[in-house]
Amino acid sequence: MTTLHRPLSVSLLLLLWSAAPALAREPRTSRAPEPLVSLLEPAGEGCEWVRLQPLSAVRQVIARLAVDCQGGATALSRDGKHGAARFWRGGVSAPVTGRPTFPERFPSPAFRDRLFLVDVEAATATELPLPGSGELIEFGFDAEGQLLGLTLQKPTPEQERRGEAEIDGTRVVLETNEGKRPLITHAFQWRDGAWKRREVKATTDTTGPRVLALRQKLGERSNHTLDPRFTPEELEDDVVLDQLYAFSPEEPEGEWTLLRRGGSRLAVWSIPFGEEEALATGLVRKVDKQKVSALPGFPLRPNDLASVQTRGAFLLLSLADSGAHPYLYRGGKLVWNSESARAVTFWPSPSGR
Numbered sequence: 001m002t003t004l005h006r007p008l009s010v011s012l013l014l015l016l017w018s019a020a021p022a023l024a025r026e027p028r029t030s031r032a033p034e035p036l037v038s039l040l041e042p043a044g045e046g047c048e049w050v051r052l053q054p055l056s057a058v059r060q061v062i063a064r065l066a067v068d069c070q071g072g073a074t075a076l077s078r079d080g081k082h083g084a085a086r087f088w089r090g091g092v093s094a095p096v097t098g099r100p101t102f103p104e105r106f107p108s109p110a111f112r113d114r115l116f117l118v119d120v121e122a123a124t125a126t127e128l129p130l131p132g133s134g135e136l137i138e139f140g141f142d143a144e145g146q147l148l149g150l151t152l153q154k155p156t157p158e159q160e161r162r163g164e165a166e167i168d169g170t171r172v173v174l175e176t177n178e179g180k181r182p183l184i185t186h187a188f189q190w191r192d193g194a195w196k197r198r199e200v201k202a203t204t205d206t207t208g209p210r211v212l213a214l215r216q217k218l219g220e221r222s223n224h225t226l227d228p229r230f231t232p233e234e235l236e237d238d239v240v241l242d243q244l245y246a247f248s249p250e251e252p253e254g255e256w257t258l259l260r261r262g263g264s265r266l267a268v269w270s271i272p273f274g275e276e277e278a279l280a281t282g283l284v285r286k287v288d289k290q291k292v293s294a295l296p297g298f299p300l301r302p303n304d305l306a307s308v309q310t311r312g313a314f315l316l317l318s319l320a321d322s323g324a325h326p327y328l329y330r331g332g333k334l335v336w337n338s339e340s341a342r343a344v345t346f347w348p349s350p351s352g353r
Contacts, residue, residue, distance in 0.1 A: 035311045036347035038222070039326070040072040040085070041340055047072060049085055049118065049125075051347055054328055054336035063118045063125040070107065071322075072343045075221035076120075077141040080348060083118040084139055084147055085125070091223070091343075093319040095303045096271055096281060097251070102304075102325055115139070117147060117190070131188040131195040133167075138209050140218035147190040148198075148218060150209040152183050172202050180204035187214040222343045228305040228320035232257030232270055232278040240267065243292040244285060249302045254281070262310030267292060269302050282306045284317065286332055297334045298327050311346045318344055 034055045041048050047069035051060045063085065071091035075084045089111065092104040115136065116125045130136050134153030141147055155174055159165040165172045165184060174182040185208065187199035203211045218224070235241055235258050244256050244267055251269075257278060259266045269283035282300020285292045298317060300306055305320035314335075318326040326344035328336040338344070 033312065035314050035349075037316070037326075037328075037344055038074060038076070038347045039323075039338070039341040039344040040069045040074065041338075041342075042069050047087075049074065049083065050341075062120050062123050063116070064123075065116055065125055067114055067116075068111070069342050070105070070111075073139075073221070073223045073323075074343050074345075075140040075147075076219065076348055077145045078143060078219050078348075079145065081120050082141065082145060082147075083120050084141070085116045085118060086114070086136065086139055088113040088136070091322060093305060093322040093324065096279070096305060098303045100304055101282065101299055101301050102319065104322070115149075128190065129195070131186070133186045133188075133197070134184065138215065138218065138221070138223060140221040140224075142214070142217040142219070148214055149188045149190070149195065150212060150215060150218075151186045151188065152203070152208060153186065155182055155184055167200050168197060170200055172200060175202050175204045177204065180206055183208070185209045185212055187212045220345075220348045222323055222345050223321070225309060225345045226307040226318070226321055226323045226343070228279045228281075228307060229273060229277045230259055230268075230270075230280055230308070231276060232259065232268075234258070235267060237290060239290045240287060240292055247283065247285070249283065251302065254302065258287070259308060261308050261315070263313065264308075264310055264315050266308065268306075268308075280306045280308055280320070282319075284308075288332075293332065295327070295329055295332065295334070297337065299325065309346055311349065314346075316344070316346065 034053050037052050039050050041050055047065045047067050048061050049063040051062055067087050071087045073086050073091050089107050115128045117128050118125045131149040131151050134151035136149050137152050138150040163174050183203050185201055185203045188195040189198050199212050199214050201211045209215050235256050254269050254271050256267050257270045259268045265287040267285040267287050269281045270278035273279045281302045282304035283302040307318050307320045309316040313330050315329040323343040326338055
């Protein structure tokens with residue numbers, strides 16, 4: 001794995017696996033219906049979870065939460081009737097190296113992790129206690145609409161000395177690979193007003209909750225959608241590479257790669273991550289055949305990690321992890337953006353488009 005200029009922080013490693021008016025309103029067509037987006041937006045001293053039609057500015061508040069939007073992430077059940085919103089110190093964007101384009105303000109001493117269960121149809125929210133045994137890293141709904149919470153826990157010095165832990169009668173043998181921090185990961189289910197442990201396994205700081213079988217059952221969730229990792233394609237077209245050369249930063253770890261999402265072809269300055277994946281940065285260019293063009297107004301730079309989402313003819317770019325500073329494009333034209341929203345994702349489409 002290629003080393004970055006600055007080691008990735010623990011919170012960033014955990015995250016990696018883990019409404020403004022419309023700027024331009026173009027006529028909608030049957031080929032490109034207006035998408036719905038999910039976002040968190042500050043409202044007074046609280047935070048609103050909003051379902052928005054960005055082109056027509058139709059806005060529906062599905063929950064009003066008495067909490068600051070910073071560090072917010074969301075999850076939705078498959079039927080769209082229930083949601084969960086979590087706010088934690090780790091839910092921020094981190095730069096690859098140097099200074100980010102949009103530095104995150106440091107959370108106040110009064111900041112505390114909070115989790116809310118939302119009834120989307122009734123537009124009500126209930127605060128839940130956090131699961132025990134470690135820190136909540138991922139959460140979401142399974143196919144039956146049950147809320148799951150995945151946590152990471154540091155073993156005690158005694159457990160590390162023995163190389164194992166016993167939890168609820170289950171013997172967990174710790175991972176002892178050199179250079180990796182041994183951790184314990186748990187899967188909890190919210191049921192009958194309490195968290196019930198469903199699974200526990202040994203893991204490390206590089207694999208985290210991915211070893212849990214129940215993780216595969218998690219549905220739509222912003223921390224997964226906003227992950228900057230992708231599987232890159234090699235750019236071999238010299239005509240395209242010649243146009244990109246002038247924009248290449250002086251970062252030996254990075255390279256131009258091709259990212260395909262939906263009907264979009266993007267040249268992305270990416271940072272290798274592991275053996276097959278890369279991290280998308282904010283240095284992005286649209287590729288149309290052999291023509292390279294910038295996306296108008298997009299402010300992110302190669303220091304920033306970026307999220308790339310598509311829905312039909314629409315392309316949504318934002319800061320990775322936090323989902324802040326979203327920019328929505330159609331046909332290369334900027335149709336909406338927001339400087340206040342966070343955790344911005346497309347609202348799940350029943351048709352899967």
